[in-house]
Amino acid sequence: MESDVVVVGSGVGGATVARELSIRGYKVTIIEKGGYHKLGTARRALNFYSGSLWNFCPGELSKEGTEVLRTIMVGGSSMVTLGNGVRAFQTGFKAMGIDLDKEFDEAEAELGVAPLPERLMGERTRRLREASEEVGYKVKPMPKFVDFDRCRSCGLCVLGCRYGAKWTSQKFLSEARRAGAKILTETSVDEVIHSGGEVKGLKVHKESSGASEINAGNVVLAAGGIGTPIILQKSGLENAGSNLFLDLFVNTYGILNDGHMEEEMGMATVIDELHESQGFILSPILDMFLDMFLYLPLLKKLRAFRRDRTLGLMTKIVDEDVGKVNPDGTLSKPVTESDRKKLSRGEEISKEILLQAGVNPKSLYTTKVRGAHPGGTAGIGRVVNTDQETEVDRLFVSDASIFPKPLGIPPVLTIVAVSKRFSKRLASEYLKVKKAAPETKPSIKR
Ligand SMILES: Cc1cc2nc3c(=O)[nH]c(=O)nc-3n(C[C@H](O)[C@H](O)[C@H](O)COP(=O)(O)OP(=O)(O)OC[C@H]3O[C@@H](n4cnc5c(N)ncnc54)[C@H](O)[C@@H]3O)c2cc1C
Structure with missing residues (x-):
């Protein structure tokens, strides 16, 4: 194996970096913990969501009981998005000297x-x-990264799109592979090997063949807001893992007395006028049958069978970044007083809208608190600098972990923009220098 850069994780950040570098002629190897999966049914989705049915939910649970949704698979959580593509924190980044104007334009076009x-x-x-x-x-209509001609309005986006209508990281991975990038799947990165303040390689393991080491001169961690800080902490970078945010959400539902509504794409519109002033957005949503069935209390489980008469609104908030990812993978994510106020205010407005839409007042209910955008755990200014480099030379991070602040809106487009800028800087500022030096030849030692 020979590569200029080893990228850990094939989700939004990892696939973007792999594509940007390989189309510029650099040799890239991607190491991905998950595999490829068939998409589109709840049963299949249980194989790639990171939780377990023992928890009675598809996500992982923090010690306080907050459910965290993410997937372990080729393409990462991009495979299960609702296709929402919005710009987040653009002015905040600019104030830090990170101008993403061009990269956002590129990302939206691509x-x-x-x-x-x-x-x-x-x-x-x-x-x-x-x-x-x-x-x-x-x-407002929600901006989407969806090929609308292919979309069948099946409403199953979060189980993975079987019609290929949605942009996913797998599209960038295909382009990277066509440009020569290699991907090792079902290979988990445990630790970064470094000495004298410089990155030397990675400790990895594979179920089928056990542990091994990979030499690498440049490593980009993109294992996501939970995966990346676990690797960093196990590698001795103890400042990683704190400041976890999730863009917490609750869904508020009401049931119409009669009628029958077909399935449709979730989060098709958005009310974002309260994002700046009150810290939340509202958007139409309908959970999957299995999700509803699992989280509803025993005496109310029948409601999951009335999805065709159910109207729902999601309140997604800018939560406080007080969570923690521990090196053993356990999570802490308290829902603070300020979070609860935002969630309650969103729930209140949702109920007002649902009643106006004609739902039965007795049918109103709000789900438990969940989060699907883990980030902030290797934030710029805390764990990485504005070049996204850690205290270890040539050990970089490019995924949702690097966000300095909670966003409260969908992050994919911003992760793509940030990873594009990062890749360009890596190519111009770091790899050029390295190319002049003697070639490093990564190898696998058993
Ligand atoms: C149900 C759901 C719906 C969503 N909808 C939207 C939406 O509509 N719009 C939007 O903008 N965002 C949405 N999101 C959020 C979005 O998907 C994530 O924020 C985004 O994918 C994060 O990108 P990332 O690169 O940080 O991590 P990921 O995309 O999660 O990629 C991390 C990758 O690293 C791999 N990995 C983890 N640990 C290791 C390890 N130790 N070794 C090797 N590989 C590892 C994982 O398998 C994964 O492939 C949604 C999320 C969920 C769960």
Whole structure:
């Protein structure tokens, strides 16, 4: 094995870095813990969501009981998104000297971001939009990285799109592979090997063949907001793992007395006017049957069978970054007083909209608190510098971990933009120098 750069993780950050570097002629090897999976059913999804049915939910649980959703697979959590593609924290990054204007333009063009067209807005979305406007909120179509001609409105985005309608990291991985990148799947990175303040390689293991070591002169960690800080801490970088945020959310539901609504794409619209002032957004949502069935209390489980009459709104907040990822993978994520206030305010407005839309007042309920955007755990200014380099030379991070602050809105487009900028800087500032030096030849030692 010979590579200029070893990238750990094939999700949004990892696939972007691998693609950007390999199309510029650099040799890239991607090491991915998960494998390839068939998509589109709840049973299949249980194989790649990181939780276990023992928890009665598809996600992992923090010690306080907050559910964290992410996947372990080729393409990472990009495989299960709702295709929402929004710019986040652009001015914040600019104030830190990180100008992402060009990279956001590139990312939007390459992912094909466009507002969801009217023809794909289903009955739920339209009813909720009408009711929201009646009670005084401005509803916008959600920008999506979805090929609308391929979308069948099956409503199963979070189980992985079997029609290939959604942009996923696998698209960037294919381009990287066509440009020569290699991917090792089902190979977990345990630790970074470094000495004298310089990166030397990685300790990895594979179920089938056990532990091994890989030499590497440049390592980019992109194992996600939970995977990356575990590796960093096991490698002795103890400042990683704190400041975990999740963009916490709750869904508030109400059931109509009659009618039948077809499945449709979730989060088709957004109310974002309260994001700046009150720290949350609202968007139409309908959980999968299995999810609903698992989280509803015993006497209310029948509600999961009434999805065709259910209207729902998600409140997604800018939560406090007070969580912690521990080196053994356990998580702590308290829901703070400030988080609860934002969630309650969102729930209150959601109920007002749902009642306006005609749901039965007795049917209103709100789900437990969950989060699906883990980040902040190797933040710029805390664990990495503005070049995304850690205290170890040539050990970089490029995924949701590097966000200096919680976002409260979908992060994929911003991770792509940040990873593009990072890759360009890596190529121009670091790899050029390295190319002039004697070639490092990574090898696997058993
Ligand atoms: C249900 C759901 C819906 C979502 N919808 C949206 C949306 O519509 N829009 C949006 O912007 N965001 C959405 N998100 C969030 C988004 O998917 C994530 O924020 C994003 O994928 C994070 O990118 P990342 O590169 O940080 O990590 P990931 O994409 O999760 O990639 C991390 C990769 O590292 C691998 N890995 C982990 N540990 C190791 C290890 N030790 N060794 C090797 N490999 C490892 C994982 O298998 C994975 O492939 C959603 C998330 C979920 C769960």
